[in-house]
Amino acid sequence: MLLHIGxxxxxxxxxxxxxxxxxxxxxxxxxxxxxxxxxxLTPNGRWLTWAVYAVALLSLVLLSRVTLPVLLRRLAxxxxxLGVVVLGALFRPGxxxxxxxxxxxxxxxxxxxxxxVALKGMLSLLMLNLLVITTSVPALLQALRELRMPALxxxxxxxxxxxxxVLLEEVTAMxxxxxxxxxxxxxxxxxxxxxxxxxxxxxxTYDRGDRIxxxxxxxxxTGLIPVPNLPIPTRLDVVALTLMAVLLLLGQAIYLV
Amino acid sequence: xxxxxxxxxxxSYAYPDGTEALREIDLAxxxxxxxxxxxxxxxxxxxxxxxxxxxxLPQVGEIVVGEQTxxxxxxxxxxxxxxxxxxxxxxxxxxxxxxxxxxFGPMNQGVRGSELExxxxxxxxxxxxxxxxxxxxxxxxxSGGEKKRVAIAGVLAMQPQVLVLDExxxxxxxxxRRQLINxxxxxxxxxxIATHDLDLAVELCSRTVVLSQGxxxxxxxxxxxxxxxxxxxxxxxxxxLCYSRPYCLLxxxxxxxxxxxxxxxML
Numbered sequence: 001m002l003l004h005i006g007x008x009x010x011x012x013x014x015x016x017x018x019x020x021x022x023x024x025x026x027x028x029x030x031x032x033x034x035x036x037x038x039x040x041l042t043p044n045g046r047w048l049t050w051a052v053y054a055v056a057l058l059s060l061v062l063l064s065r066v067t068l069p070v071l072l073r074r075l076a077x078x079x080x081x082l083g084v085v086v087l088g089a090l091f092r093p094g095x096x097x098x099x100x101x102x103x104x105x106x107x108x109x110x111x112x113x114x115x116x117v118a119l120k121g122m123l124s125l126l127m128l129n130l131l132v133i134t135t136s137v138p139a140l141l142q143a144l145r146e147l148r149m150p151a152l153x154x155x156x157x158x159x160x161x162x163x164x165x166v167l168l169e170e171v172t173a174m175x176x177x178x179x180x181x182x183x184x185x186x187x188x189x190x191x192x193x194x195x196x197x198x199x200x201x202x203x204x205t206y207d208r209g210d211r212i213x214x215x216x217x218x219x220x221x222t223g224l225i226p227v228p229n230l231p232i233p234t235r236l237d238v239v240a241l242t243l244m245a246v247l248l249l250l251g252q253a254i255y256l257v
Numbered sequence: 258x259x260x261x262x263x264x265x266x267x268x269s270y271a272y273p274d275g276t277e278a279l280r281e282i283d284l285a286x287x288x289x290x291x292x293x294x295x296x297x298x299x300x301x302x303x304x305x306x307x308x309x310x311x312x313x314l315p316q317v318g319e320i321v322v323g324e325q326t327x328x329x330x331x332x333x334x335x336x337x338x339x340x341x342x343x344x345x346x347x348x349x350x351x352x353x354x355x356x357x358x359x360x361f362g363p364m365n366q367g368v369r370g371s372e373l374e375x376x377x378x379x380x381x382x383x384x385x386x387x388x389x390x391x392x393x394x395x396x397x398x399x400s401g402g403e404k405k406r407v408a409i410a411g412v413l414a415m416q417p418q419v420l421v422l423d424e425x426x427x428x429x430x431x432x433x434r435r436q437l438i439n440x441x442x443x444x445x446x447x448x449x450i451a452t453h454d455l456d457l458a459v460e461l462c463s464r465t466v467v468l469s470q471g472x473x474x475x476x477x478x479x480x481x482x483x484x485x486x487x488x489x490x491x492x493x494x495x496x497x498l499c500y501s502r503p504y505c506l507l508x509x510x511x512x513x514x515x516x517x518x519x520x521x522x523m524l
Contacts, residue, residue, distance in 0.1 A: 138353035159351055165397045166347050211348040218310050218341040219415060220333065220365030225352075228360065228373075 011136045013066045019236065020064035025135050025143035026230075027237040031244050032131040036124045038248040044116035050123060052251035057126050066133050074129050075122070082121045089114045137161050146230055155225050159212070166208075170201060261285050261321075262338075262419050262447050263309060268318035270304055278304040280471045282318070286419070286447060293458035293479065294451040296468035297493035302423075302451040303344075305468065309421050309449065310339040323418065337366060340417030344424040346396075346404035355381075355399075355407050356392035362415035380414035381407075384440055402433030409440070419447045426454045455497035459483055467492055 020028070035053070042049050061071065094107030132140070141161070145154045174197050213221075268282040278301045286292055296302050307313040308320060311332045320327040323338045340362075343349045352358040359377045368376060381388045384406040391399075396407060405425070412420065425441070426434045434457075441448060441461055452458060458465055458479055465482050467475035469492040475482050482488065486496040 138357065141353065158353055162351055162353055162395075162397065208348060211343065211345070212351050214307070214312050215341075215343050215349040216351065216361075217312060218336055218339075218343075219362035219411065220336050221361075222333075222365065226361070226364035228357070228364065228369075 010132050011134065012070050013064070013133050014136050016065050016134070018063060018065045019240075020060065021134060022234075023237050023240055024231045024233050025139040026146045027233060027240055028131055028135055029140065029143040029147060030241060032127050034241075034244055034248060035127045038251070039120050039123050039127075042120070042252070045112050046116075046255055048254045049251040050119055052247070052254065053123055056247050056251075057123060057130075061126070061130060064130060064134055066130060071126075071129055071133060074133075075125055078125050078129075079122060082118065082125070086114060086117045086121065089117055142228075142230075145227065151224050158225070163208075167201070167205065170204060171197070174200065262288055262323060263449070264321040265308075266319045266321075268305075268308065268315050268320060270308070270313065270316050278471050279308075282471075282473055284466065284473065284476070286449060288447055289445065290464060291441070291448045291450065291462045293455075293462035293465045294449060294468065295453070295455060295458060295465060295494060300468040300492075301471040302468055304471075306341065306421055306423050306449070306451055309419070310341050311335050312341075337415060338417060339419045339421055340412035340415055341421045342405075342409050342412050342423065342425065344427060346401070346408040349408045349411065350396035350404060353395060354392065355386075355394050355396055356388070358396060358407060359392075359411045359414050362411055366415060376414050376416070377410075380410040383413060383444070384410045385436065386410060400433075401428055402430065402436065405429065405433070405437065406440070413444075417446065419449065420444065421449045421451075423451050424453065425450060426452065426457055453494075455483060455489075455494065456499055459497050459499060467494070469493075 023031075035057070039050070039053055061068075090106055090110045091104060092107060092110035092113060093105075094109035096108040097105050098108055098111065099106040135143075138158075141154055141158050144157070145151060178193055178197070263284070263286040265282055265284040268279055269277070270279040271277045282305065294302050294305065304313065308315060308327070309322070311322075311327045311329075314329070315327060322335045325331040325334055325338075327335055350358050352361055356377065359380055360373055363373055363376050378388045381391065386403070386406055391403075391407070396404060399407065409420075409422075422441075425437055429437060434454075438457060438460060441450070448461075450458070450462060462479050464477065465475065465479040466473055467482060467489075474492060475488070483497055483500050486500070489496055
């Protein structure tokens, strides 16, 4: 279950000191966005480009002094999900058959696509994990707002991050209450009760949303969350963004010459 | 200061399904007064409170807050005038950090920069929270008492003239409850406190309003209604402990009337 989310701290390395940490959150989000886009938009099979990006990312990981075991553990868990999703790519139809068993065929093309997509996913996840480990959720949300993400969308994300713990507490409380009355006796019955719980949770969430909105209105909410004073970007931010852009273009240029 | 910050005349309200929640309420609250609003579950306390800052608008009757009638055009001023602290702090604290939550109200008023910082710091200090320690924390990880104090700070930062509290001591442990009572006593503004905690009403409020089935059945000196156990029971309430058990402590016993045998038995 996901019942541990409420207690997990996402930004374990939020308070370290490094050049990466000295960038304002907006620049970090922008850098991460650029990297992910560049990685994802590179056509399949351009291994050298990704090698350049991988070297750049690894140096960034070292530079930002994140706790490596945490980073690797998260990456491993996420790669598991990714692996299941991309496995289908292996059995693409193609000319050059490497291995066959009944109707299952592995082609060299399938292998190339699988490798490319898995590598793209891994590098992107590495970048995003680095961002989340080093930047607190409020700072991330603020950065998204500064980058002109619609205010309502940011507000929805903010309340999600605030209330997921409260909701999980409610789920746990309901589960315990059901277990205290010996819920787990019967499979079919159990499914029925869990269905009811989800329904109850939905209604409660709806009611809670209503109460939260009332509390917001009574403190003068007019439909937009007000924006506080923003951290001012320094020369370091400009340098970091420029460097990142140059590096990304360099990676692409390998196949142009 | 206004001579009557809140003035309610002939207020009635029915829910969309037809249930009558409030019937012909007449109530005036004087400046710097602390009024307890007591009543059974479903007696209309919360509905009345939601009228005080225009979350619900009067269907029949009129409410004047400060110098303004509660109408949709005046809502902004009215909500700056009346601050409401809701029962469940989790409903009220929705921003990712304590600091952002406390500054939410004043920022909606258009306060920015050093004035914003000053207001938030003053509000947090007045509820006994150290701004630099608590500011960056997430409201989700605070204790119940701390959450309650953050919720009150968020309302105080708007500098309201009237503070309205819904069940302020529900779900608080005795020490947090005591701290909250001391805090409310130290705040110099007008307060309306809806509560089941009649001991709190006796301690804090000079006047008590008893609601029963949407009507005001008593409006007067707190001590007078608390001493009337039969009346309270009629309206699904109960005399506060400090009235119903005057001799809980041995120190308070009228010792000359007790025989030594009985005293031994008690000890």
